[in-house]
Amino acid sequence: MELGGVCTVHSCGVLCDLDVFERAGRSIITWRLNMFTLIGVGSGVAWLFSVLALLLPGIFPDQFKTHAGTVYVYFEAATVILTLVLLGQLLEARAHGKTNSAIKELLKLAPNSATKIVGNQESTLSIEDIQKGDLLRVKPGEKIPVDGSIKVGAATIDESMISGEPIAVDKQAGDKVSAGTINGNKTFTMLAEKVGADTLLSQIIEMVHTASRSKAPIQKLADKISGYFVPIVVVIALIAFTIWAIYGPDPAYVYGFVNAIAVLIIACPCALGLATPMSVMVGVGKGAKSGILIKDAEVLEKMNKIDVLIIDKTGTITEGKPSVEKMVSTSAQYAEKEMLQMIVALNSHSEHPLAEATLKYGKEKAVQAKAVDKFEAVTGKGVIGEYEGQSLALGNEKLMEQVGAVIAAGLLKQVTDEQKQGKTVSYLAVGNAAVGYIVISDKIKQTSAEAIHRLQEEGMEVIMFTGDNEATAKAVSDTLHLNGYKAQMLPENKLEEIKRLQAQGKKVAMAGDGINDAPALAQADIGIAMGTGTGVAIESAAITLVKGDLNGIAKARLLSHKVMRNIKENLWFALGYNVLGIPIAAGVLYPFFSVLLSP
Incomplete structure (x- = not known):
């Protein structure tokens, strides 16, 4: 970008320096004073003063001259201020442009x-x-x-x-x-x-697009302060000019003009404008070191105010992939290792996703796949085959009925209890009798319980939305002591539920990892994606947890609290130096010590 009124990224929605002055002018005309009012007035006056000092240095009193007889100019100061403002606008525009990336990922x-x-x-x-x-x-x-x-x-x-x-x-x-x-x-x-x-x-795709567009930008704290600060500064500058013009030494009007300009220049929001971006820059860097990637600076302001956290189950609370939870033998004739040998042998010929989980489990237990004859996959039921002269069947109750395998009452009750918790259970039959079963589930991450408890202690409600069945959802909710849950949720259900909570005045964060979570992530006040999840979820979210660990949310909340406190401290410091500096710039020390503050 250039600072001569031309901006190479103007088409992206980024301001160029002329736009800064246009916005400053509009804010004065409409009397909606903000940061751009201060920037426009301060940098504009500094530039005009510098032009006058360059062309007519002789009209200025000696107090404003160097030893060489020249007057200080502030071209570079005005340029630096505008450069910083434009850089901030560029970063903000790039952050908002990420929404389109999410939609492109969905289209793929x-x-x-x-x-x-x-x-x-x-x-x-x-x-x-x-x-x-x-x-x-x-x-x-x-x-x-x-x-x-x-x-x-x-x-x-x-x-x-x-x-x-x-x-x-x-x-x-x-x-x-x-x-x-x-x-x-x-x-x-x-x-x-x-x-x-x-x-x-x-x-x-349309839900993600609509939810992303519906977000209104937060009014910056610096703008709110500027709304009060700008008129006060202008009034002080006018008072300073009037007093110097009436009571000041000759040339009185020059003294009055120079001191009024000094007031406006010292009030130009160098510190006020940098108070927020500097803190945000450091906060984003600290977050990245902790595995918390923050897309939008506004997140650091919002995160501290979240009172409801919605979390997806699969891939967020759980590991996100099926794995063998346990294997049970109900026959004294077959030990669990022998059962696993049979299951691995059968599933080595199967291409079903659940077969992969059992083969991985077998590999962990150092079980080698042996030969199986007459293998057959029975759609919707399981697999059958012959192993070392014995007929084997691995699958659900319907498959047991098909092959004529008897399920003992005790075995049936055990399996039914597992299924009530939403777990996937397959019987293993040898010949005409079921001899045990294998349980496949999506394990809860070790860090999930600790993170949820920590967030609840901070006063946050934690609610789970999942597309899984009621039994599984209830089992997970009870295990983790969640504040609530909703099962069998489709993408539009999650989106509508978040809208309902927001209509009640709740500040809602949503943590998820899947494509199905993308609309809800875009609609929430803060979307949090697991770094182990899909690209669509990551693009739709404002925060990405690289490790896919819910503890990252607690860390992000603490980071938000510290950054916001630092921003407020910076703003108070900026105002404090202005409170001290503006009277000195106006010339309050001159009657006592003959001291004037150069613009």
């Missing part, structure tokens, strides 16, 4: 093309050309192009984009599927039912 979730079926022929067409009622083929690993329902086939769909839950969902013919979600390892045919702006993904 939709595929560019789809495979359409007409008769026995398949053709590739653009997403924009898909019509309601079209028959589409979705191949393994592809993103689903539009909202609709499965017509032929079955699939395992990763719906974490919508629900936030890491465990993939089994879908059969007639089940609904959503644009942007990811197909597993099977091909299926779907019927397009919602296209274009009607798809759920498009609605999420």
